[in-house]
Amino acid sequence: MSAATRTSGYAPRNALNAGALKSGIAARSQARGDEATVRAWLLNHFYRHLVANFEPATNIGSLADARQILKSEAVPEWIVARFAASAKAASSEAAMRLAPVVWVDPADACLLALEARLVEFLTSRQGTALEGKLDRINCPQALALWDKEHAEMATRIERGWRQSQPEALRTLLATPNGVFVEFLPDSALLRSEMAFESYVMRHCLGQFADRRALAGGYGERYADAVAQKQLRLVSFRDAGGQPHITISVSIQANGALRVDQVKGKQNRPPIERYIEDVLACLNALGTDEETPADCIAIGVVRTPAGWERIENVTDAATQTRLVGRYPQLFVRLSSPTPMVEWLVAAREPGLLSERSPRAPSVGYATRPMPARNAETGNPHGGGEAVATEGVPWPELSLSRAAEILALQSRS
Secondary structure (H helix, E strand, C coil): CCHHHHCCCCCCCEECCHHHHHHHHHHHHHHHCCCHHHHHHHHHHHHHHHHHCCCCCEEECCHHHHHHHHCCCCCCHHHHHHHHHHHHCCCCHHHHCCCCEEECCCCCHHHHHHHHHHHHHHHCCCCCCCHHHHHHCCHHHHHHHHHHHHHHHHHHHHCCCCCCCHHHEEEEEEECCEEEEEECCCCCCHHHHHHHHHHHHCCCCCCCCECCCCECHHHHHHHHHHHCCCEEEEEEECCCCCEEEEEEEEECCCCCEEEEEEECHHHCCCCHHHHHHHHHHHHHHCCCCCCCHHHHHCCEEEECCEEEEHHHCCCHHHHHHHHHHCHHHHHHCCCCCHHHHHHHHHHCHHHHHCCCCCCHHHHHHCCCCCCCCCCCCCCCCCCCCCCCCCCCCCCCCHHHHHHHHHHHHHC
């Protein structure tokens, strides 16, 4: 549980990109077809949680910080006024009491995963006594309830058992390690098979509030989505019929398939032994080009050529597009191109400490600068020329070279 999740209320904080955060929530809710009450809650409490509590968030401490993060976007007038006032009264108590300003990435994977968890919680309240009282529950309280309910589910699972119902399944794909089966949306045994999947896998897919009637709770949400053909559920079973991986794929309005979740047991990533099986299944399904956080966690990505391990992606354009969207994948590339290394140096230079650049030009540009000599101003302490990998730059002064490298390290 993150520090933001543990917070009981909303901290005094302002978001530089509050509008983008709210519009992103609204667009995703519209695309999912959320109920009006769910959308209203997200635009109220989830939005306030992102502004007040969400981490990671970039601190904005000056007008320069705001301009750097916004790039070509216009700086809001309230930010200009805020930091102009702060500069005039930097030492006053009033300036010290100003709420901090942050920028939150609207496409952050943790943000999207948190939203998915809350949507799951909110939709599972439908038809319960809590449905009409959702607005009284703030975001941290909802997350605490989600955690509590999932802990209780784990306890209840230990006391329950259901036999697998093969009649509720169809074979999708056989692999060397087992077989992928899909839950049939029109089967009378769909909910029973979902309950079996959850029992073995220790997740909430088939956890129903009423375990006898197989109704209500988290299971209700998923069962309805499958029955209405908005969601496809796939399970990877071994020779003994035991599940090892659960995959959920949403059906978009245009009929395209989008991978939502790829879970091993207890909601953990699938083990390495089954990664090739996962790739075979995803390619057989023929999904769109979105790569969810679960797939990134196991190092598999959707490319124009299909699903691949990130280590096997060698095409320059594909590498650039993937790392531009998911910078954390850089360290898993077998042979990153110079373009990718320049991209990482500009956006996530800290990743270069985990993996030294292969391109000499990138290594040179991002190398640490030695301290300047106090008397001469020469970073080498004497009269040596600027190190340029054998290329003389007679018109480049030592001080200007240091300035260029300093700018590169901050970009």
